[in-house]
Amino acid sequence: MREDGVPSNICSAREPVPPRFNLARYCLAENARLRPDATALTVVGDAGAQRWTHAELDLKVRRLAAGLQSLGLPAGARVMIRMGNEANAALAYFASIAAGYVALLASSQLTFEEAEFMARDCGASALALGASFENEPHSGDFHVLRGADLARLAESAPIPDYVDTAADDPAYLVYTSGTTSRPKGVLHAHRAAWGRRPMREHWTGLGPGDVMLHAGAINWTYTLGVGVVDPLSAGASAVLYNGHPDPAAWPRLIETYRATIFAAVPGVFRQILKYGAPETANLSSLRHALSAGAALPSSLLADWRGRTGKEIFEAFGMSEISTFVSSGPTAPVRPDSPGRPQPGRAVAALPQEGGETPLRPGETGLLAVRRDDPGMMLGYWNREEEEREAFRGEWFVSGDIVEFDADGYMWRHGRVDEVMNAGGYRVSPAEVEKRLLEINGVVEAAAAERPGRDATATIIKAYVVMRDGAARDETAILDYCRAHLAAYKCPRAVMFLDALPRNANGKLNRAALP
Incomplete structure (x- = not known):
């Protein structure tokens, strides 16, 4: 606690963000000038390694940026990138931002169905596909760029400089699981890198x-x-x-x-x-x-x-x-x-019941970050109501329950919502439950994060109630989930119940699931 009564974890002194700022230029241009021959990016695979120097990466990005611009995409267009862990994913990401577009690097674990939803939801103008996805039958009001298309665009004469963007202009989208059955886009500005x-x-x-x-x-x-x-x-x-x-x-x-x-x-x-x-x-x-x-x-x-x-x-x-x-x-x-x-x-624990006054050390509340942080998102993509709910005055409020000690160290006490964390990925139970209920014979379903065989790790576990006479087939349920959910969202085990535990109001009591 400072002498002025403000918790020691509240600090507002920071470097001001340059008003004109392009994320790709920030990462690449100065390195290409100062250390052109030093290695920038190496992607190692079973067949060997692909290596680019800072000068090579800068040139490749500006070439592909010019190729993307030749498609006639509107300023701020979303470019969705569906690739594996490959060098071209980084190239397409930086090139999209260098050209003044909004990059979306989609998880390679998404099913085709999930990827189609994401492309529609973000209003993609272009979809760049990696080698593993070249044969997917994507269709819509966007350019589908497969390997040959990207190679051709990457041979364009390079743009002379990165597009002059404002620090607050949109630069990239990421999709995350909330508490609903639909992933939501988180829109970030160029200033996020700063x-x-x-x-x-x-x-x-x-x-x-x-x-x-x-x-x-x-x-x-x-x-x-x-x-x-x-x-x-x-x-x-x-x-x-x-x-x-x-x-x-x-x-x-x-x-x-x-x-x-x-x-x-x-x-x-x-x-x-x-x-x-x-x-x-x-x-x-x-x-x-x-x-x-x-x-x-x-x-x-x-x-x-x-x-x-x-x-x-x-x-x-x-x-x-x-x-x-x-x-x-x-x-x-x-x-x-x-x-x-x-x-x-500026990070604090705020009272769970409301208010904007940070709690004192040792008091437990909701983790919050002040909205003027340059790394803070611009907002949720086309989710205005959820965006309003996420902010409390000048604070972005998470669902994490925490306390800060006298030295400013944070200690976690769980979450107030039901978002699961499996292998580092946040997953909404509602998204998993929606798929479980599509399975023939399943009349009720729930998903929860539970300890795995290793007590220090957790898994997603499915709980299902079957219609009378329906087979209790764990393999079939897991196979269906694997076909319709990204791998990190899939349950690893199924428990069959006669009924789901519910509270007096009839709502699912997730904590009471075995």
Whole structure:
């Protein structure tokens, strides 16, 4: 608590955002001038690695940006990118933004049905398809760009400079699960990249010459931001992997590419310790690791420290504002806490019952971030009511129940809504339940996050009530979910019940599910 009575986690001092600002220029143009021959991006696969220098990436982005402009898309058009963990995904993302369009990197795990919804919902003007999706029969009022189309556009004469955009102009969309059955788009401005600057000093420790290896898929905001945007904007090098899943690959990649920072979700660290034999690799280049997406258990942190001698800096963020609470070089780790708000952020716990006055240290409330943070979203795409509900005066209010201690460290106490967290992805129970109820014979359905076989990890579990006489076929239910839901949204187990538990008002009592 400061002398003026304001909690110590409320800080408004920050670097002002340049009024004219293009996210792609910020990440690429200066590096192409200062370090043209240094490696910018490496994507490693089973067949080898694809590597681009800063100068090559800048030129390729400006060429594809010119090609996209030749399609005659209107200013601010949405360009949806449906690709795997490949270099072209980063190329298409930056090129769309460089050309003055809004980029949407869609999860490669989405089913065709889910991808079609997303393209319609965002009003896409163009859909860029990766190799795994070339044969999908997309149709609509948008350009469908397959491999040959993208290759042709990428041969265009480069635009001389990145489009001159305002910091508040829309730059990219991400889709996230809320509490409804429909994913919603989160629209971010170009300034969102500038809003990530406090993370460099206070979480990632990134600087020129660093090599960031990220274990996630590029279309996830954690990977896109921490694994690509942050290293490029800092003059560092980004390494991604799209080879066969193998826990032993990560120590090997750290050694081969002399990674200085490794980022992953807790589940990946767990798999490395269990199956990856980190002691057999040379990890001397690694300064520290980063964890986000799910809570890092203190037991896992202790095991990693003991086996590798390296620290893990945890962080907490969300699609609407990215990462704003962390441990790091300036905030020593406190096990089971994700850290404290980064300097320059205004973060607080607000009373659950309402009001805008931050609670005192030790008091429990809803996690909130002040809406003037440069990393804050512009809003929810065509969801005005949900957007209004998300803000309380000058604060964006999440569904996370937290408290801050006297030193500003945050401690989590669950959520007030029912959003599940499976492997670092937020998933709405309603979205899973909608699919379960489509299955022949299912009359009631619920989904909940429950412990898996490993007590430190959780899974999505389905609870179904079948019509009298209908077969209780777990395999058929799981197969249907896999056909209609992205892999990370799918239940991993099914429990058959005679009735779902309900409260006195007839509403589902999710906490009472076995």
